[in-house]
Amino acid sequence: MPKIKYDEENTIFALDIGTRTVIGLVGLVQEGSIKVLHQAMVEHQSRAMLDGQIHDIPKVASAVEKVIAELEKKLKYKVKRVAIAAAGRSLKTIKCRVDQEIPDAVEIEPLMINTLELTGVQMAQRILEQEAEQRDSENFYCVGHSVISYYLNNYPIGNLVGHRGKNIAADVLATFLPASVVNSLYAVLARVNLEPLYLTLEPIAACEVVIPEQLRLLNLALVDIGAGTSDIAITSDGSVKAYGMVPTAGDEITEILMENLMVDFMTAEQIKRSINSQDKIDYQDVLGLSMTINKEHLLNLLSPSINKLAEEIAANIVTLNGGAAPKSVMCVGGGSQVPDLTNKLANKLGLAPQRVVIRERSNITNLTDVKKNVLSGPEGVTVVGIAAVAAKKLGRNFITVTVNEKSFTLFNTRQLNVINALAFIELSPRELLGQNGKDIRFTLNGKSRTVYGEMSKPAEITVNNKPANLQTPISDGDIIKVVESVNGKDAVAKVADFFSEIFGDITKLNVNEVECTLNGNRVNGEQLIKFGDVLELNLNEVQKLKKDIGTSGKTIEKAPGKDNKIQVTVNGQRIEMSGGKEYILIDIFNYFNIDLANFTGNFELKHNGEKAEYTDVLRDGDNIEIIW
Structure with a gap:
């Protein structure tokens, strides 16, 4: 059997950009299963991310670049497109129903279902935008959606494919994040020359592999506990019913250690990770003193903060689940390994301890070639889910356009226009207009006078070589060209420029015949005028006399x-x-x-x-x- 040649066409590159680590995975998708080819992990050397939000784009981009370099060294080819996921910080969810009439004789195809779902997402986007206008808040981007129920002729149905009817419908649950969160992810990718292949939400990705569709008939909760956030998804009746987020996770535990043990963040993180494997932990505090602490002491120290974390996650789960605890909770993410967290969470939810469990890669049924390594635990689950979701919905959420001869990929959940594409070349709408030159306003012989600056030349925009503007709709494959605006020159004026305005024909006028006073000082005709100046122009007394002579x-x-x-x-x-x-x-x-x-x-x-x-x-x- 010939050896398979791996490249961008038959593999998926998934990237989990977390608060503490960046994990990259390249996998081969075959008949619904994912085979891990190569993976790499880099830890942030500083707190470049907080609570799932990128704070230092260059530093996060540097970590991503290291992951890419390690993977490409093993792959022997360049990666260009990547599937990513966002943490649920400031998450908004909108549930809506969308209906679509279809011809009776037409058999329902996957493309029709995809169109139906996308229409539902667009409807949710409009609902959210209307709410945002009322609150005057920032824009939100859709980062994932799930279908709660399908309908055929208004009756619930599990799968529409192959059926015929007059009407199809779907209850769609769309999830949105602030534009600032999504744009920071795109900014990181742009810095390392990567294009987004697919964008989803971290709990959606984890759900894909931890709670597959056949298990979603059960009322389950998934909790992805990272360093900065704890993302939650609730399933029942065959679909994901709700998403949520708690802005508390593993970093809060680390910060308790920093404060009590007098150590820096990285040292506190190492101590936390050693609790499960060592009875006594040696460390050096910020004063340079060598210290030792035992496991029991550490657990007593951390117990209140672990209890608080469990309490907040449990409260959010109950709220999302309609006021009741689910049947079971499945935990993933590095933060799920905090000692005694699952027991405390079970206690808060009133569940038996065995009902709150940690899921590892070995629990993913459609993952092949699992090797025991540093990413085989719960911290390596989400990145597999990102790859799985991307493989399932490949190409359904993005369009590719060219802006000034560079290709970019846009998330396609609403009607896109030129202004959406211009974000990739870091050109704001204000820059497209240019700036007029500055005016000079001054006083001439007691009257207000203005010399206007040069008008700017607006940017020229074309889509497929046809004149366009910021609101021109765009679609897959469009070629957008932008010729940047040209700013107008500032106004320049000198005293002599106004002789004719005051004295008429100046061809017979000698400059010595004019008395020029600028801001109370005598000046000549070459003196430049500035904003706010006061200029007086008069014929001197002799010339007044001569003028009188000439006109008498x-x-x-x-x-x-x-x-x-x-x-x-x-x-x-x-x-x-x-x-x-x-x-x-x-x-x-x-x-x-x-x-x-x-x-x-x-x-x-x-x-x-x-x-x-x-x-x-x-x-x-x-x-x-x-x-x-």
Whole structure:
């Protein structure tokens, strides 16, 4: 028989990203069974996750990268897609019924059932979104669903496949987590170049292998006790009826040891793990002192916190189960090995101790090639369940799209649009619009004035080479291209830019003719204007006078045969005026030049020592003073 070549097409890569560890498993699915090919586990070196929530994305990504490297070394091929599960932190569940009319003559196929289920999940999503709008809370993503009951022509039925009827229906229980929880998982995968193959909830995954469908007629509870959370699922009448979560688990026990034994978290974790295997445990506290503690002392120390953990899990189980204890409880996860926890849990639920049990990999009936190793206990169950759920529902929950020449996989439980895909390239809707350049608002001669910044150029979006926007629906295989927006340039203005606005035609205007005052200071026309500045533009006094001269219409008239010549003194300078019959004071500016470059201050005219008017008549020998 030829040797099987393993690759991405015939294997499933499952990843259990937990609060304390990251476990990776590559399995071969054959006729409903899973054969474990290779697996790896890496422990977080710091508390990068708390209560099932990723707090430090780079550190968690680093742990995942180590798991991938170890697996790829054994596999001899690169892994690209991965099935993952989320802890039930801030879990929301919505139960709804969905109906669908079908033609009488059509035999019901699996694809029709899949469509029915997906429609139910989408309905649950809409219900949750409506509730979220009322509370103004964050978005939620569906991380798994289960069908409580199927119906054919309104009658309950176990399996719709192969039947015919007018109407099919299903009671769907959909589970949702906050977008922040799901997005942090996706962010980790993106950092290590992995695409999500399937996303589920940890208790759903554990249920798949610990409480298979044939056992779900019984009223059972599954508890996945990790380091940060204790996730719960309840079964009865052939389906999973409820999901829940207690934000208390193994880390609380570790923290008690830290506080009482004066040790760091990692040392406390090692002590906790040694309780079941050692009667005396040696350790070093934070002061560097070598210490020894016996098992009995440890158990007495931890008893109150173990009792509290059992109490919280039991209370949640009873609530989810409609106020009564289930027939039995099956525990998985590393936290389930806390000494005496199962006994205390049985006591709280009023069950015989043998009714609350720990399930290991050896209890999974559809798992082959189980080897005794560090992952053969309850801590290695959930990752197998992730692989099993992914194999069962492969390809039903995701679509693949290309964004700017990179392929991404999206969870497909509602109508997806462009904005959902853009999350993968870390481009927010606000960035698509760009920013206009900053305006300059200032005051010009007592009036408010604004110079506007350059307008931004919005991003260009296309889907399959056709113009699109953020709300454009997308489907499997779509090609999305985004040309990023271009920000507008900030406004720039200088004083001289406003000469024409104040003085009209500036082609005949000398810059020295303008008096420019910015925020009370004299400036030239090249001075830049800033937001909030106060600008005053005026002709200096001499130019006002010359302007008056130019607009007065007064010219030197020459009378035929008559040339009335007179001599006057202007600022001590003797000048002769000729060519006119009569002269007025303003005419002196046709004979006397003023140095505008050195002109400052106020302008004053005196005629024979008296304050003068421009229209004063001049006589031979008059004395004129121009003062500024």
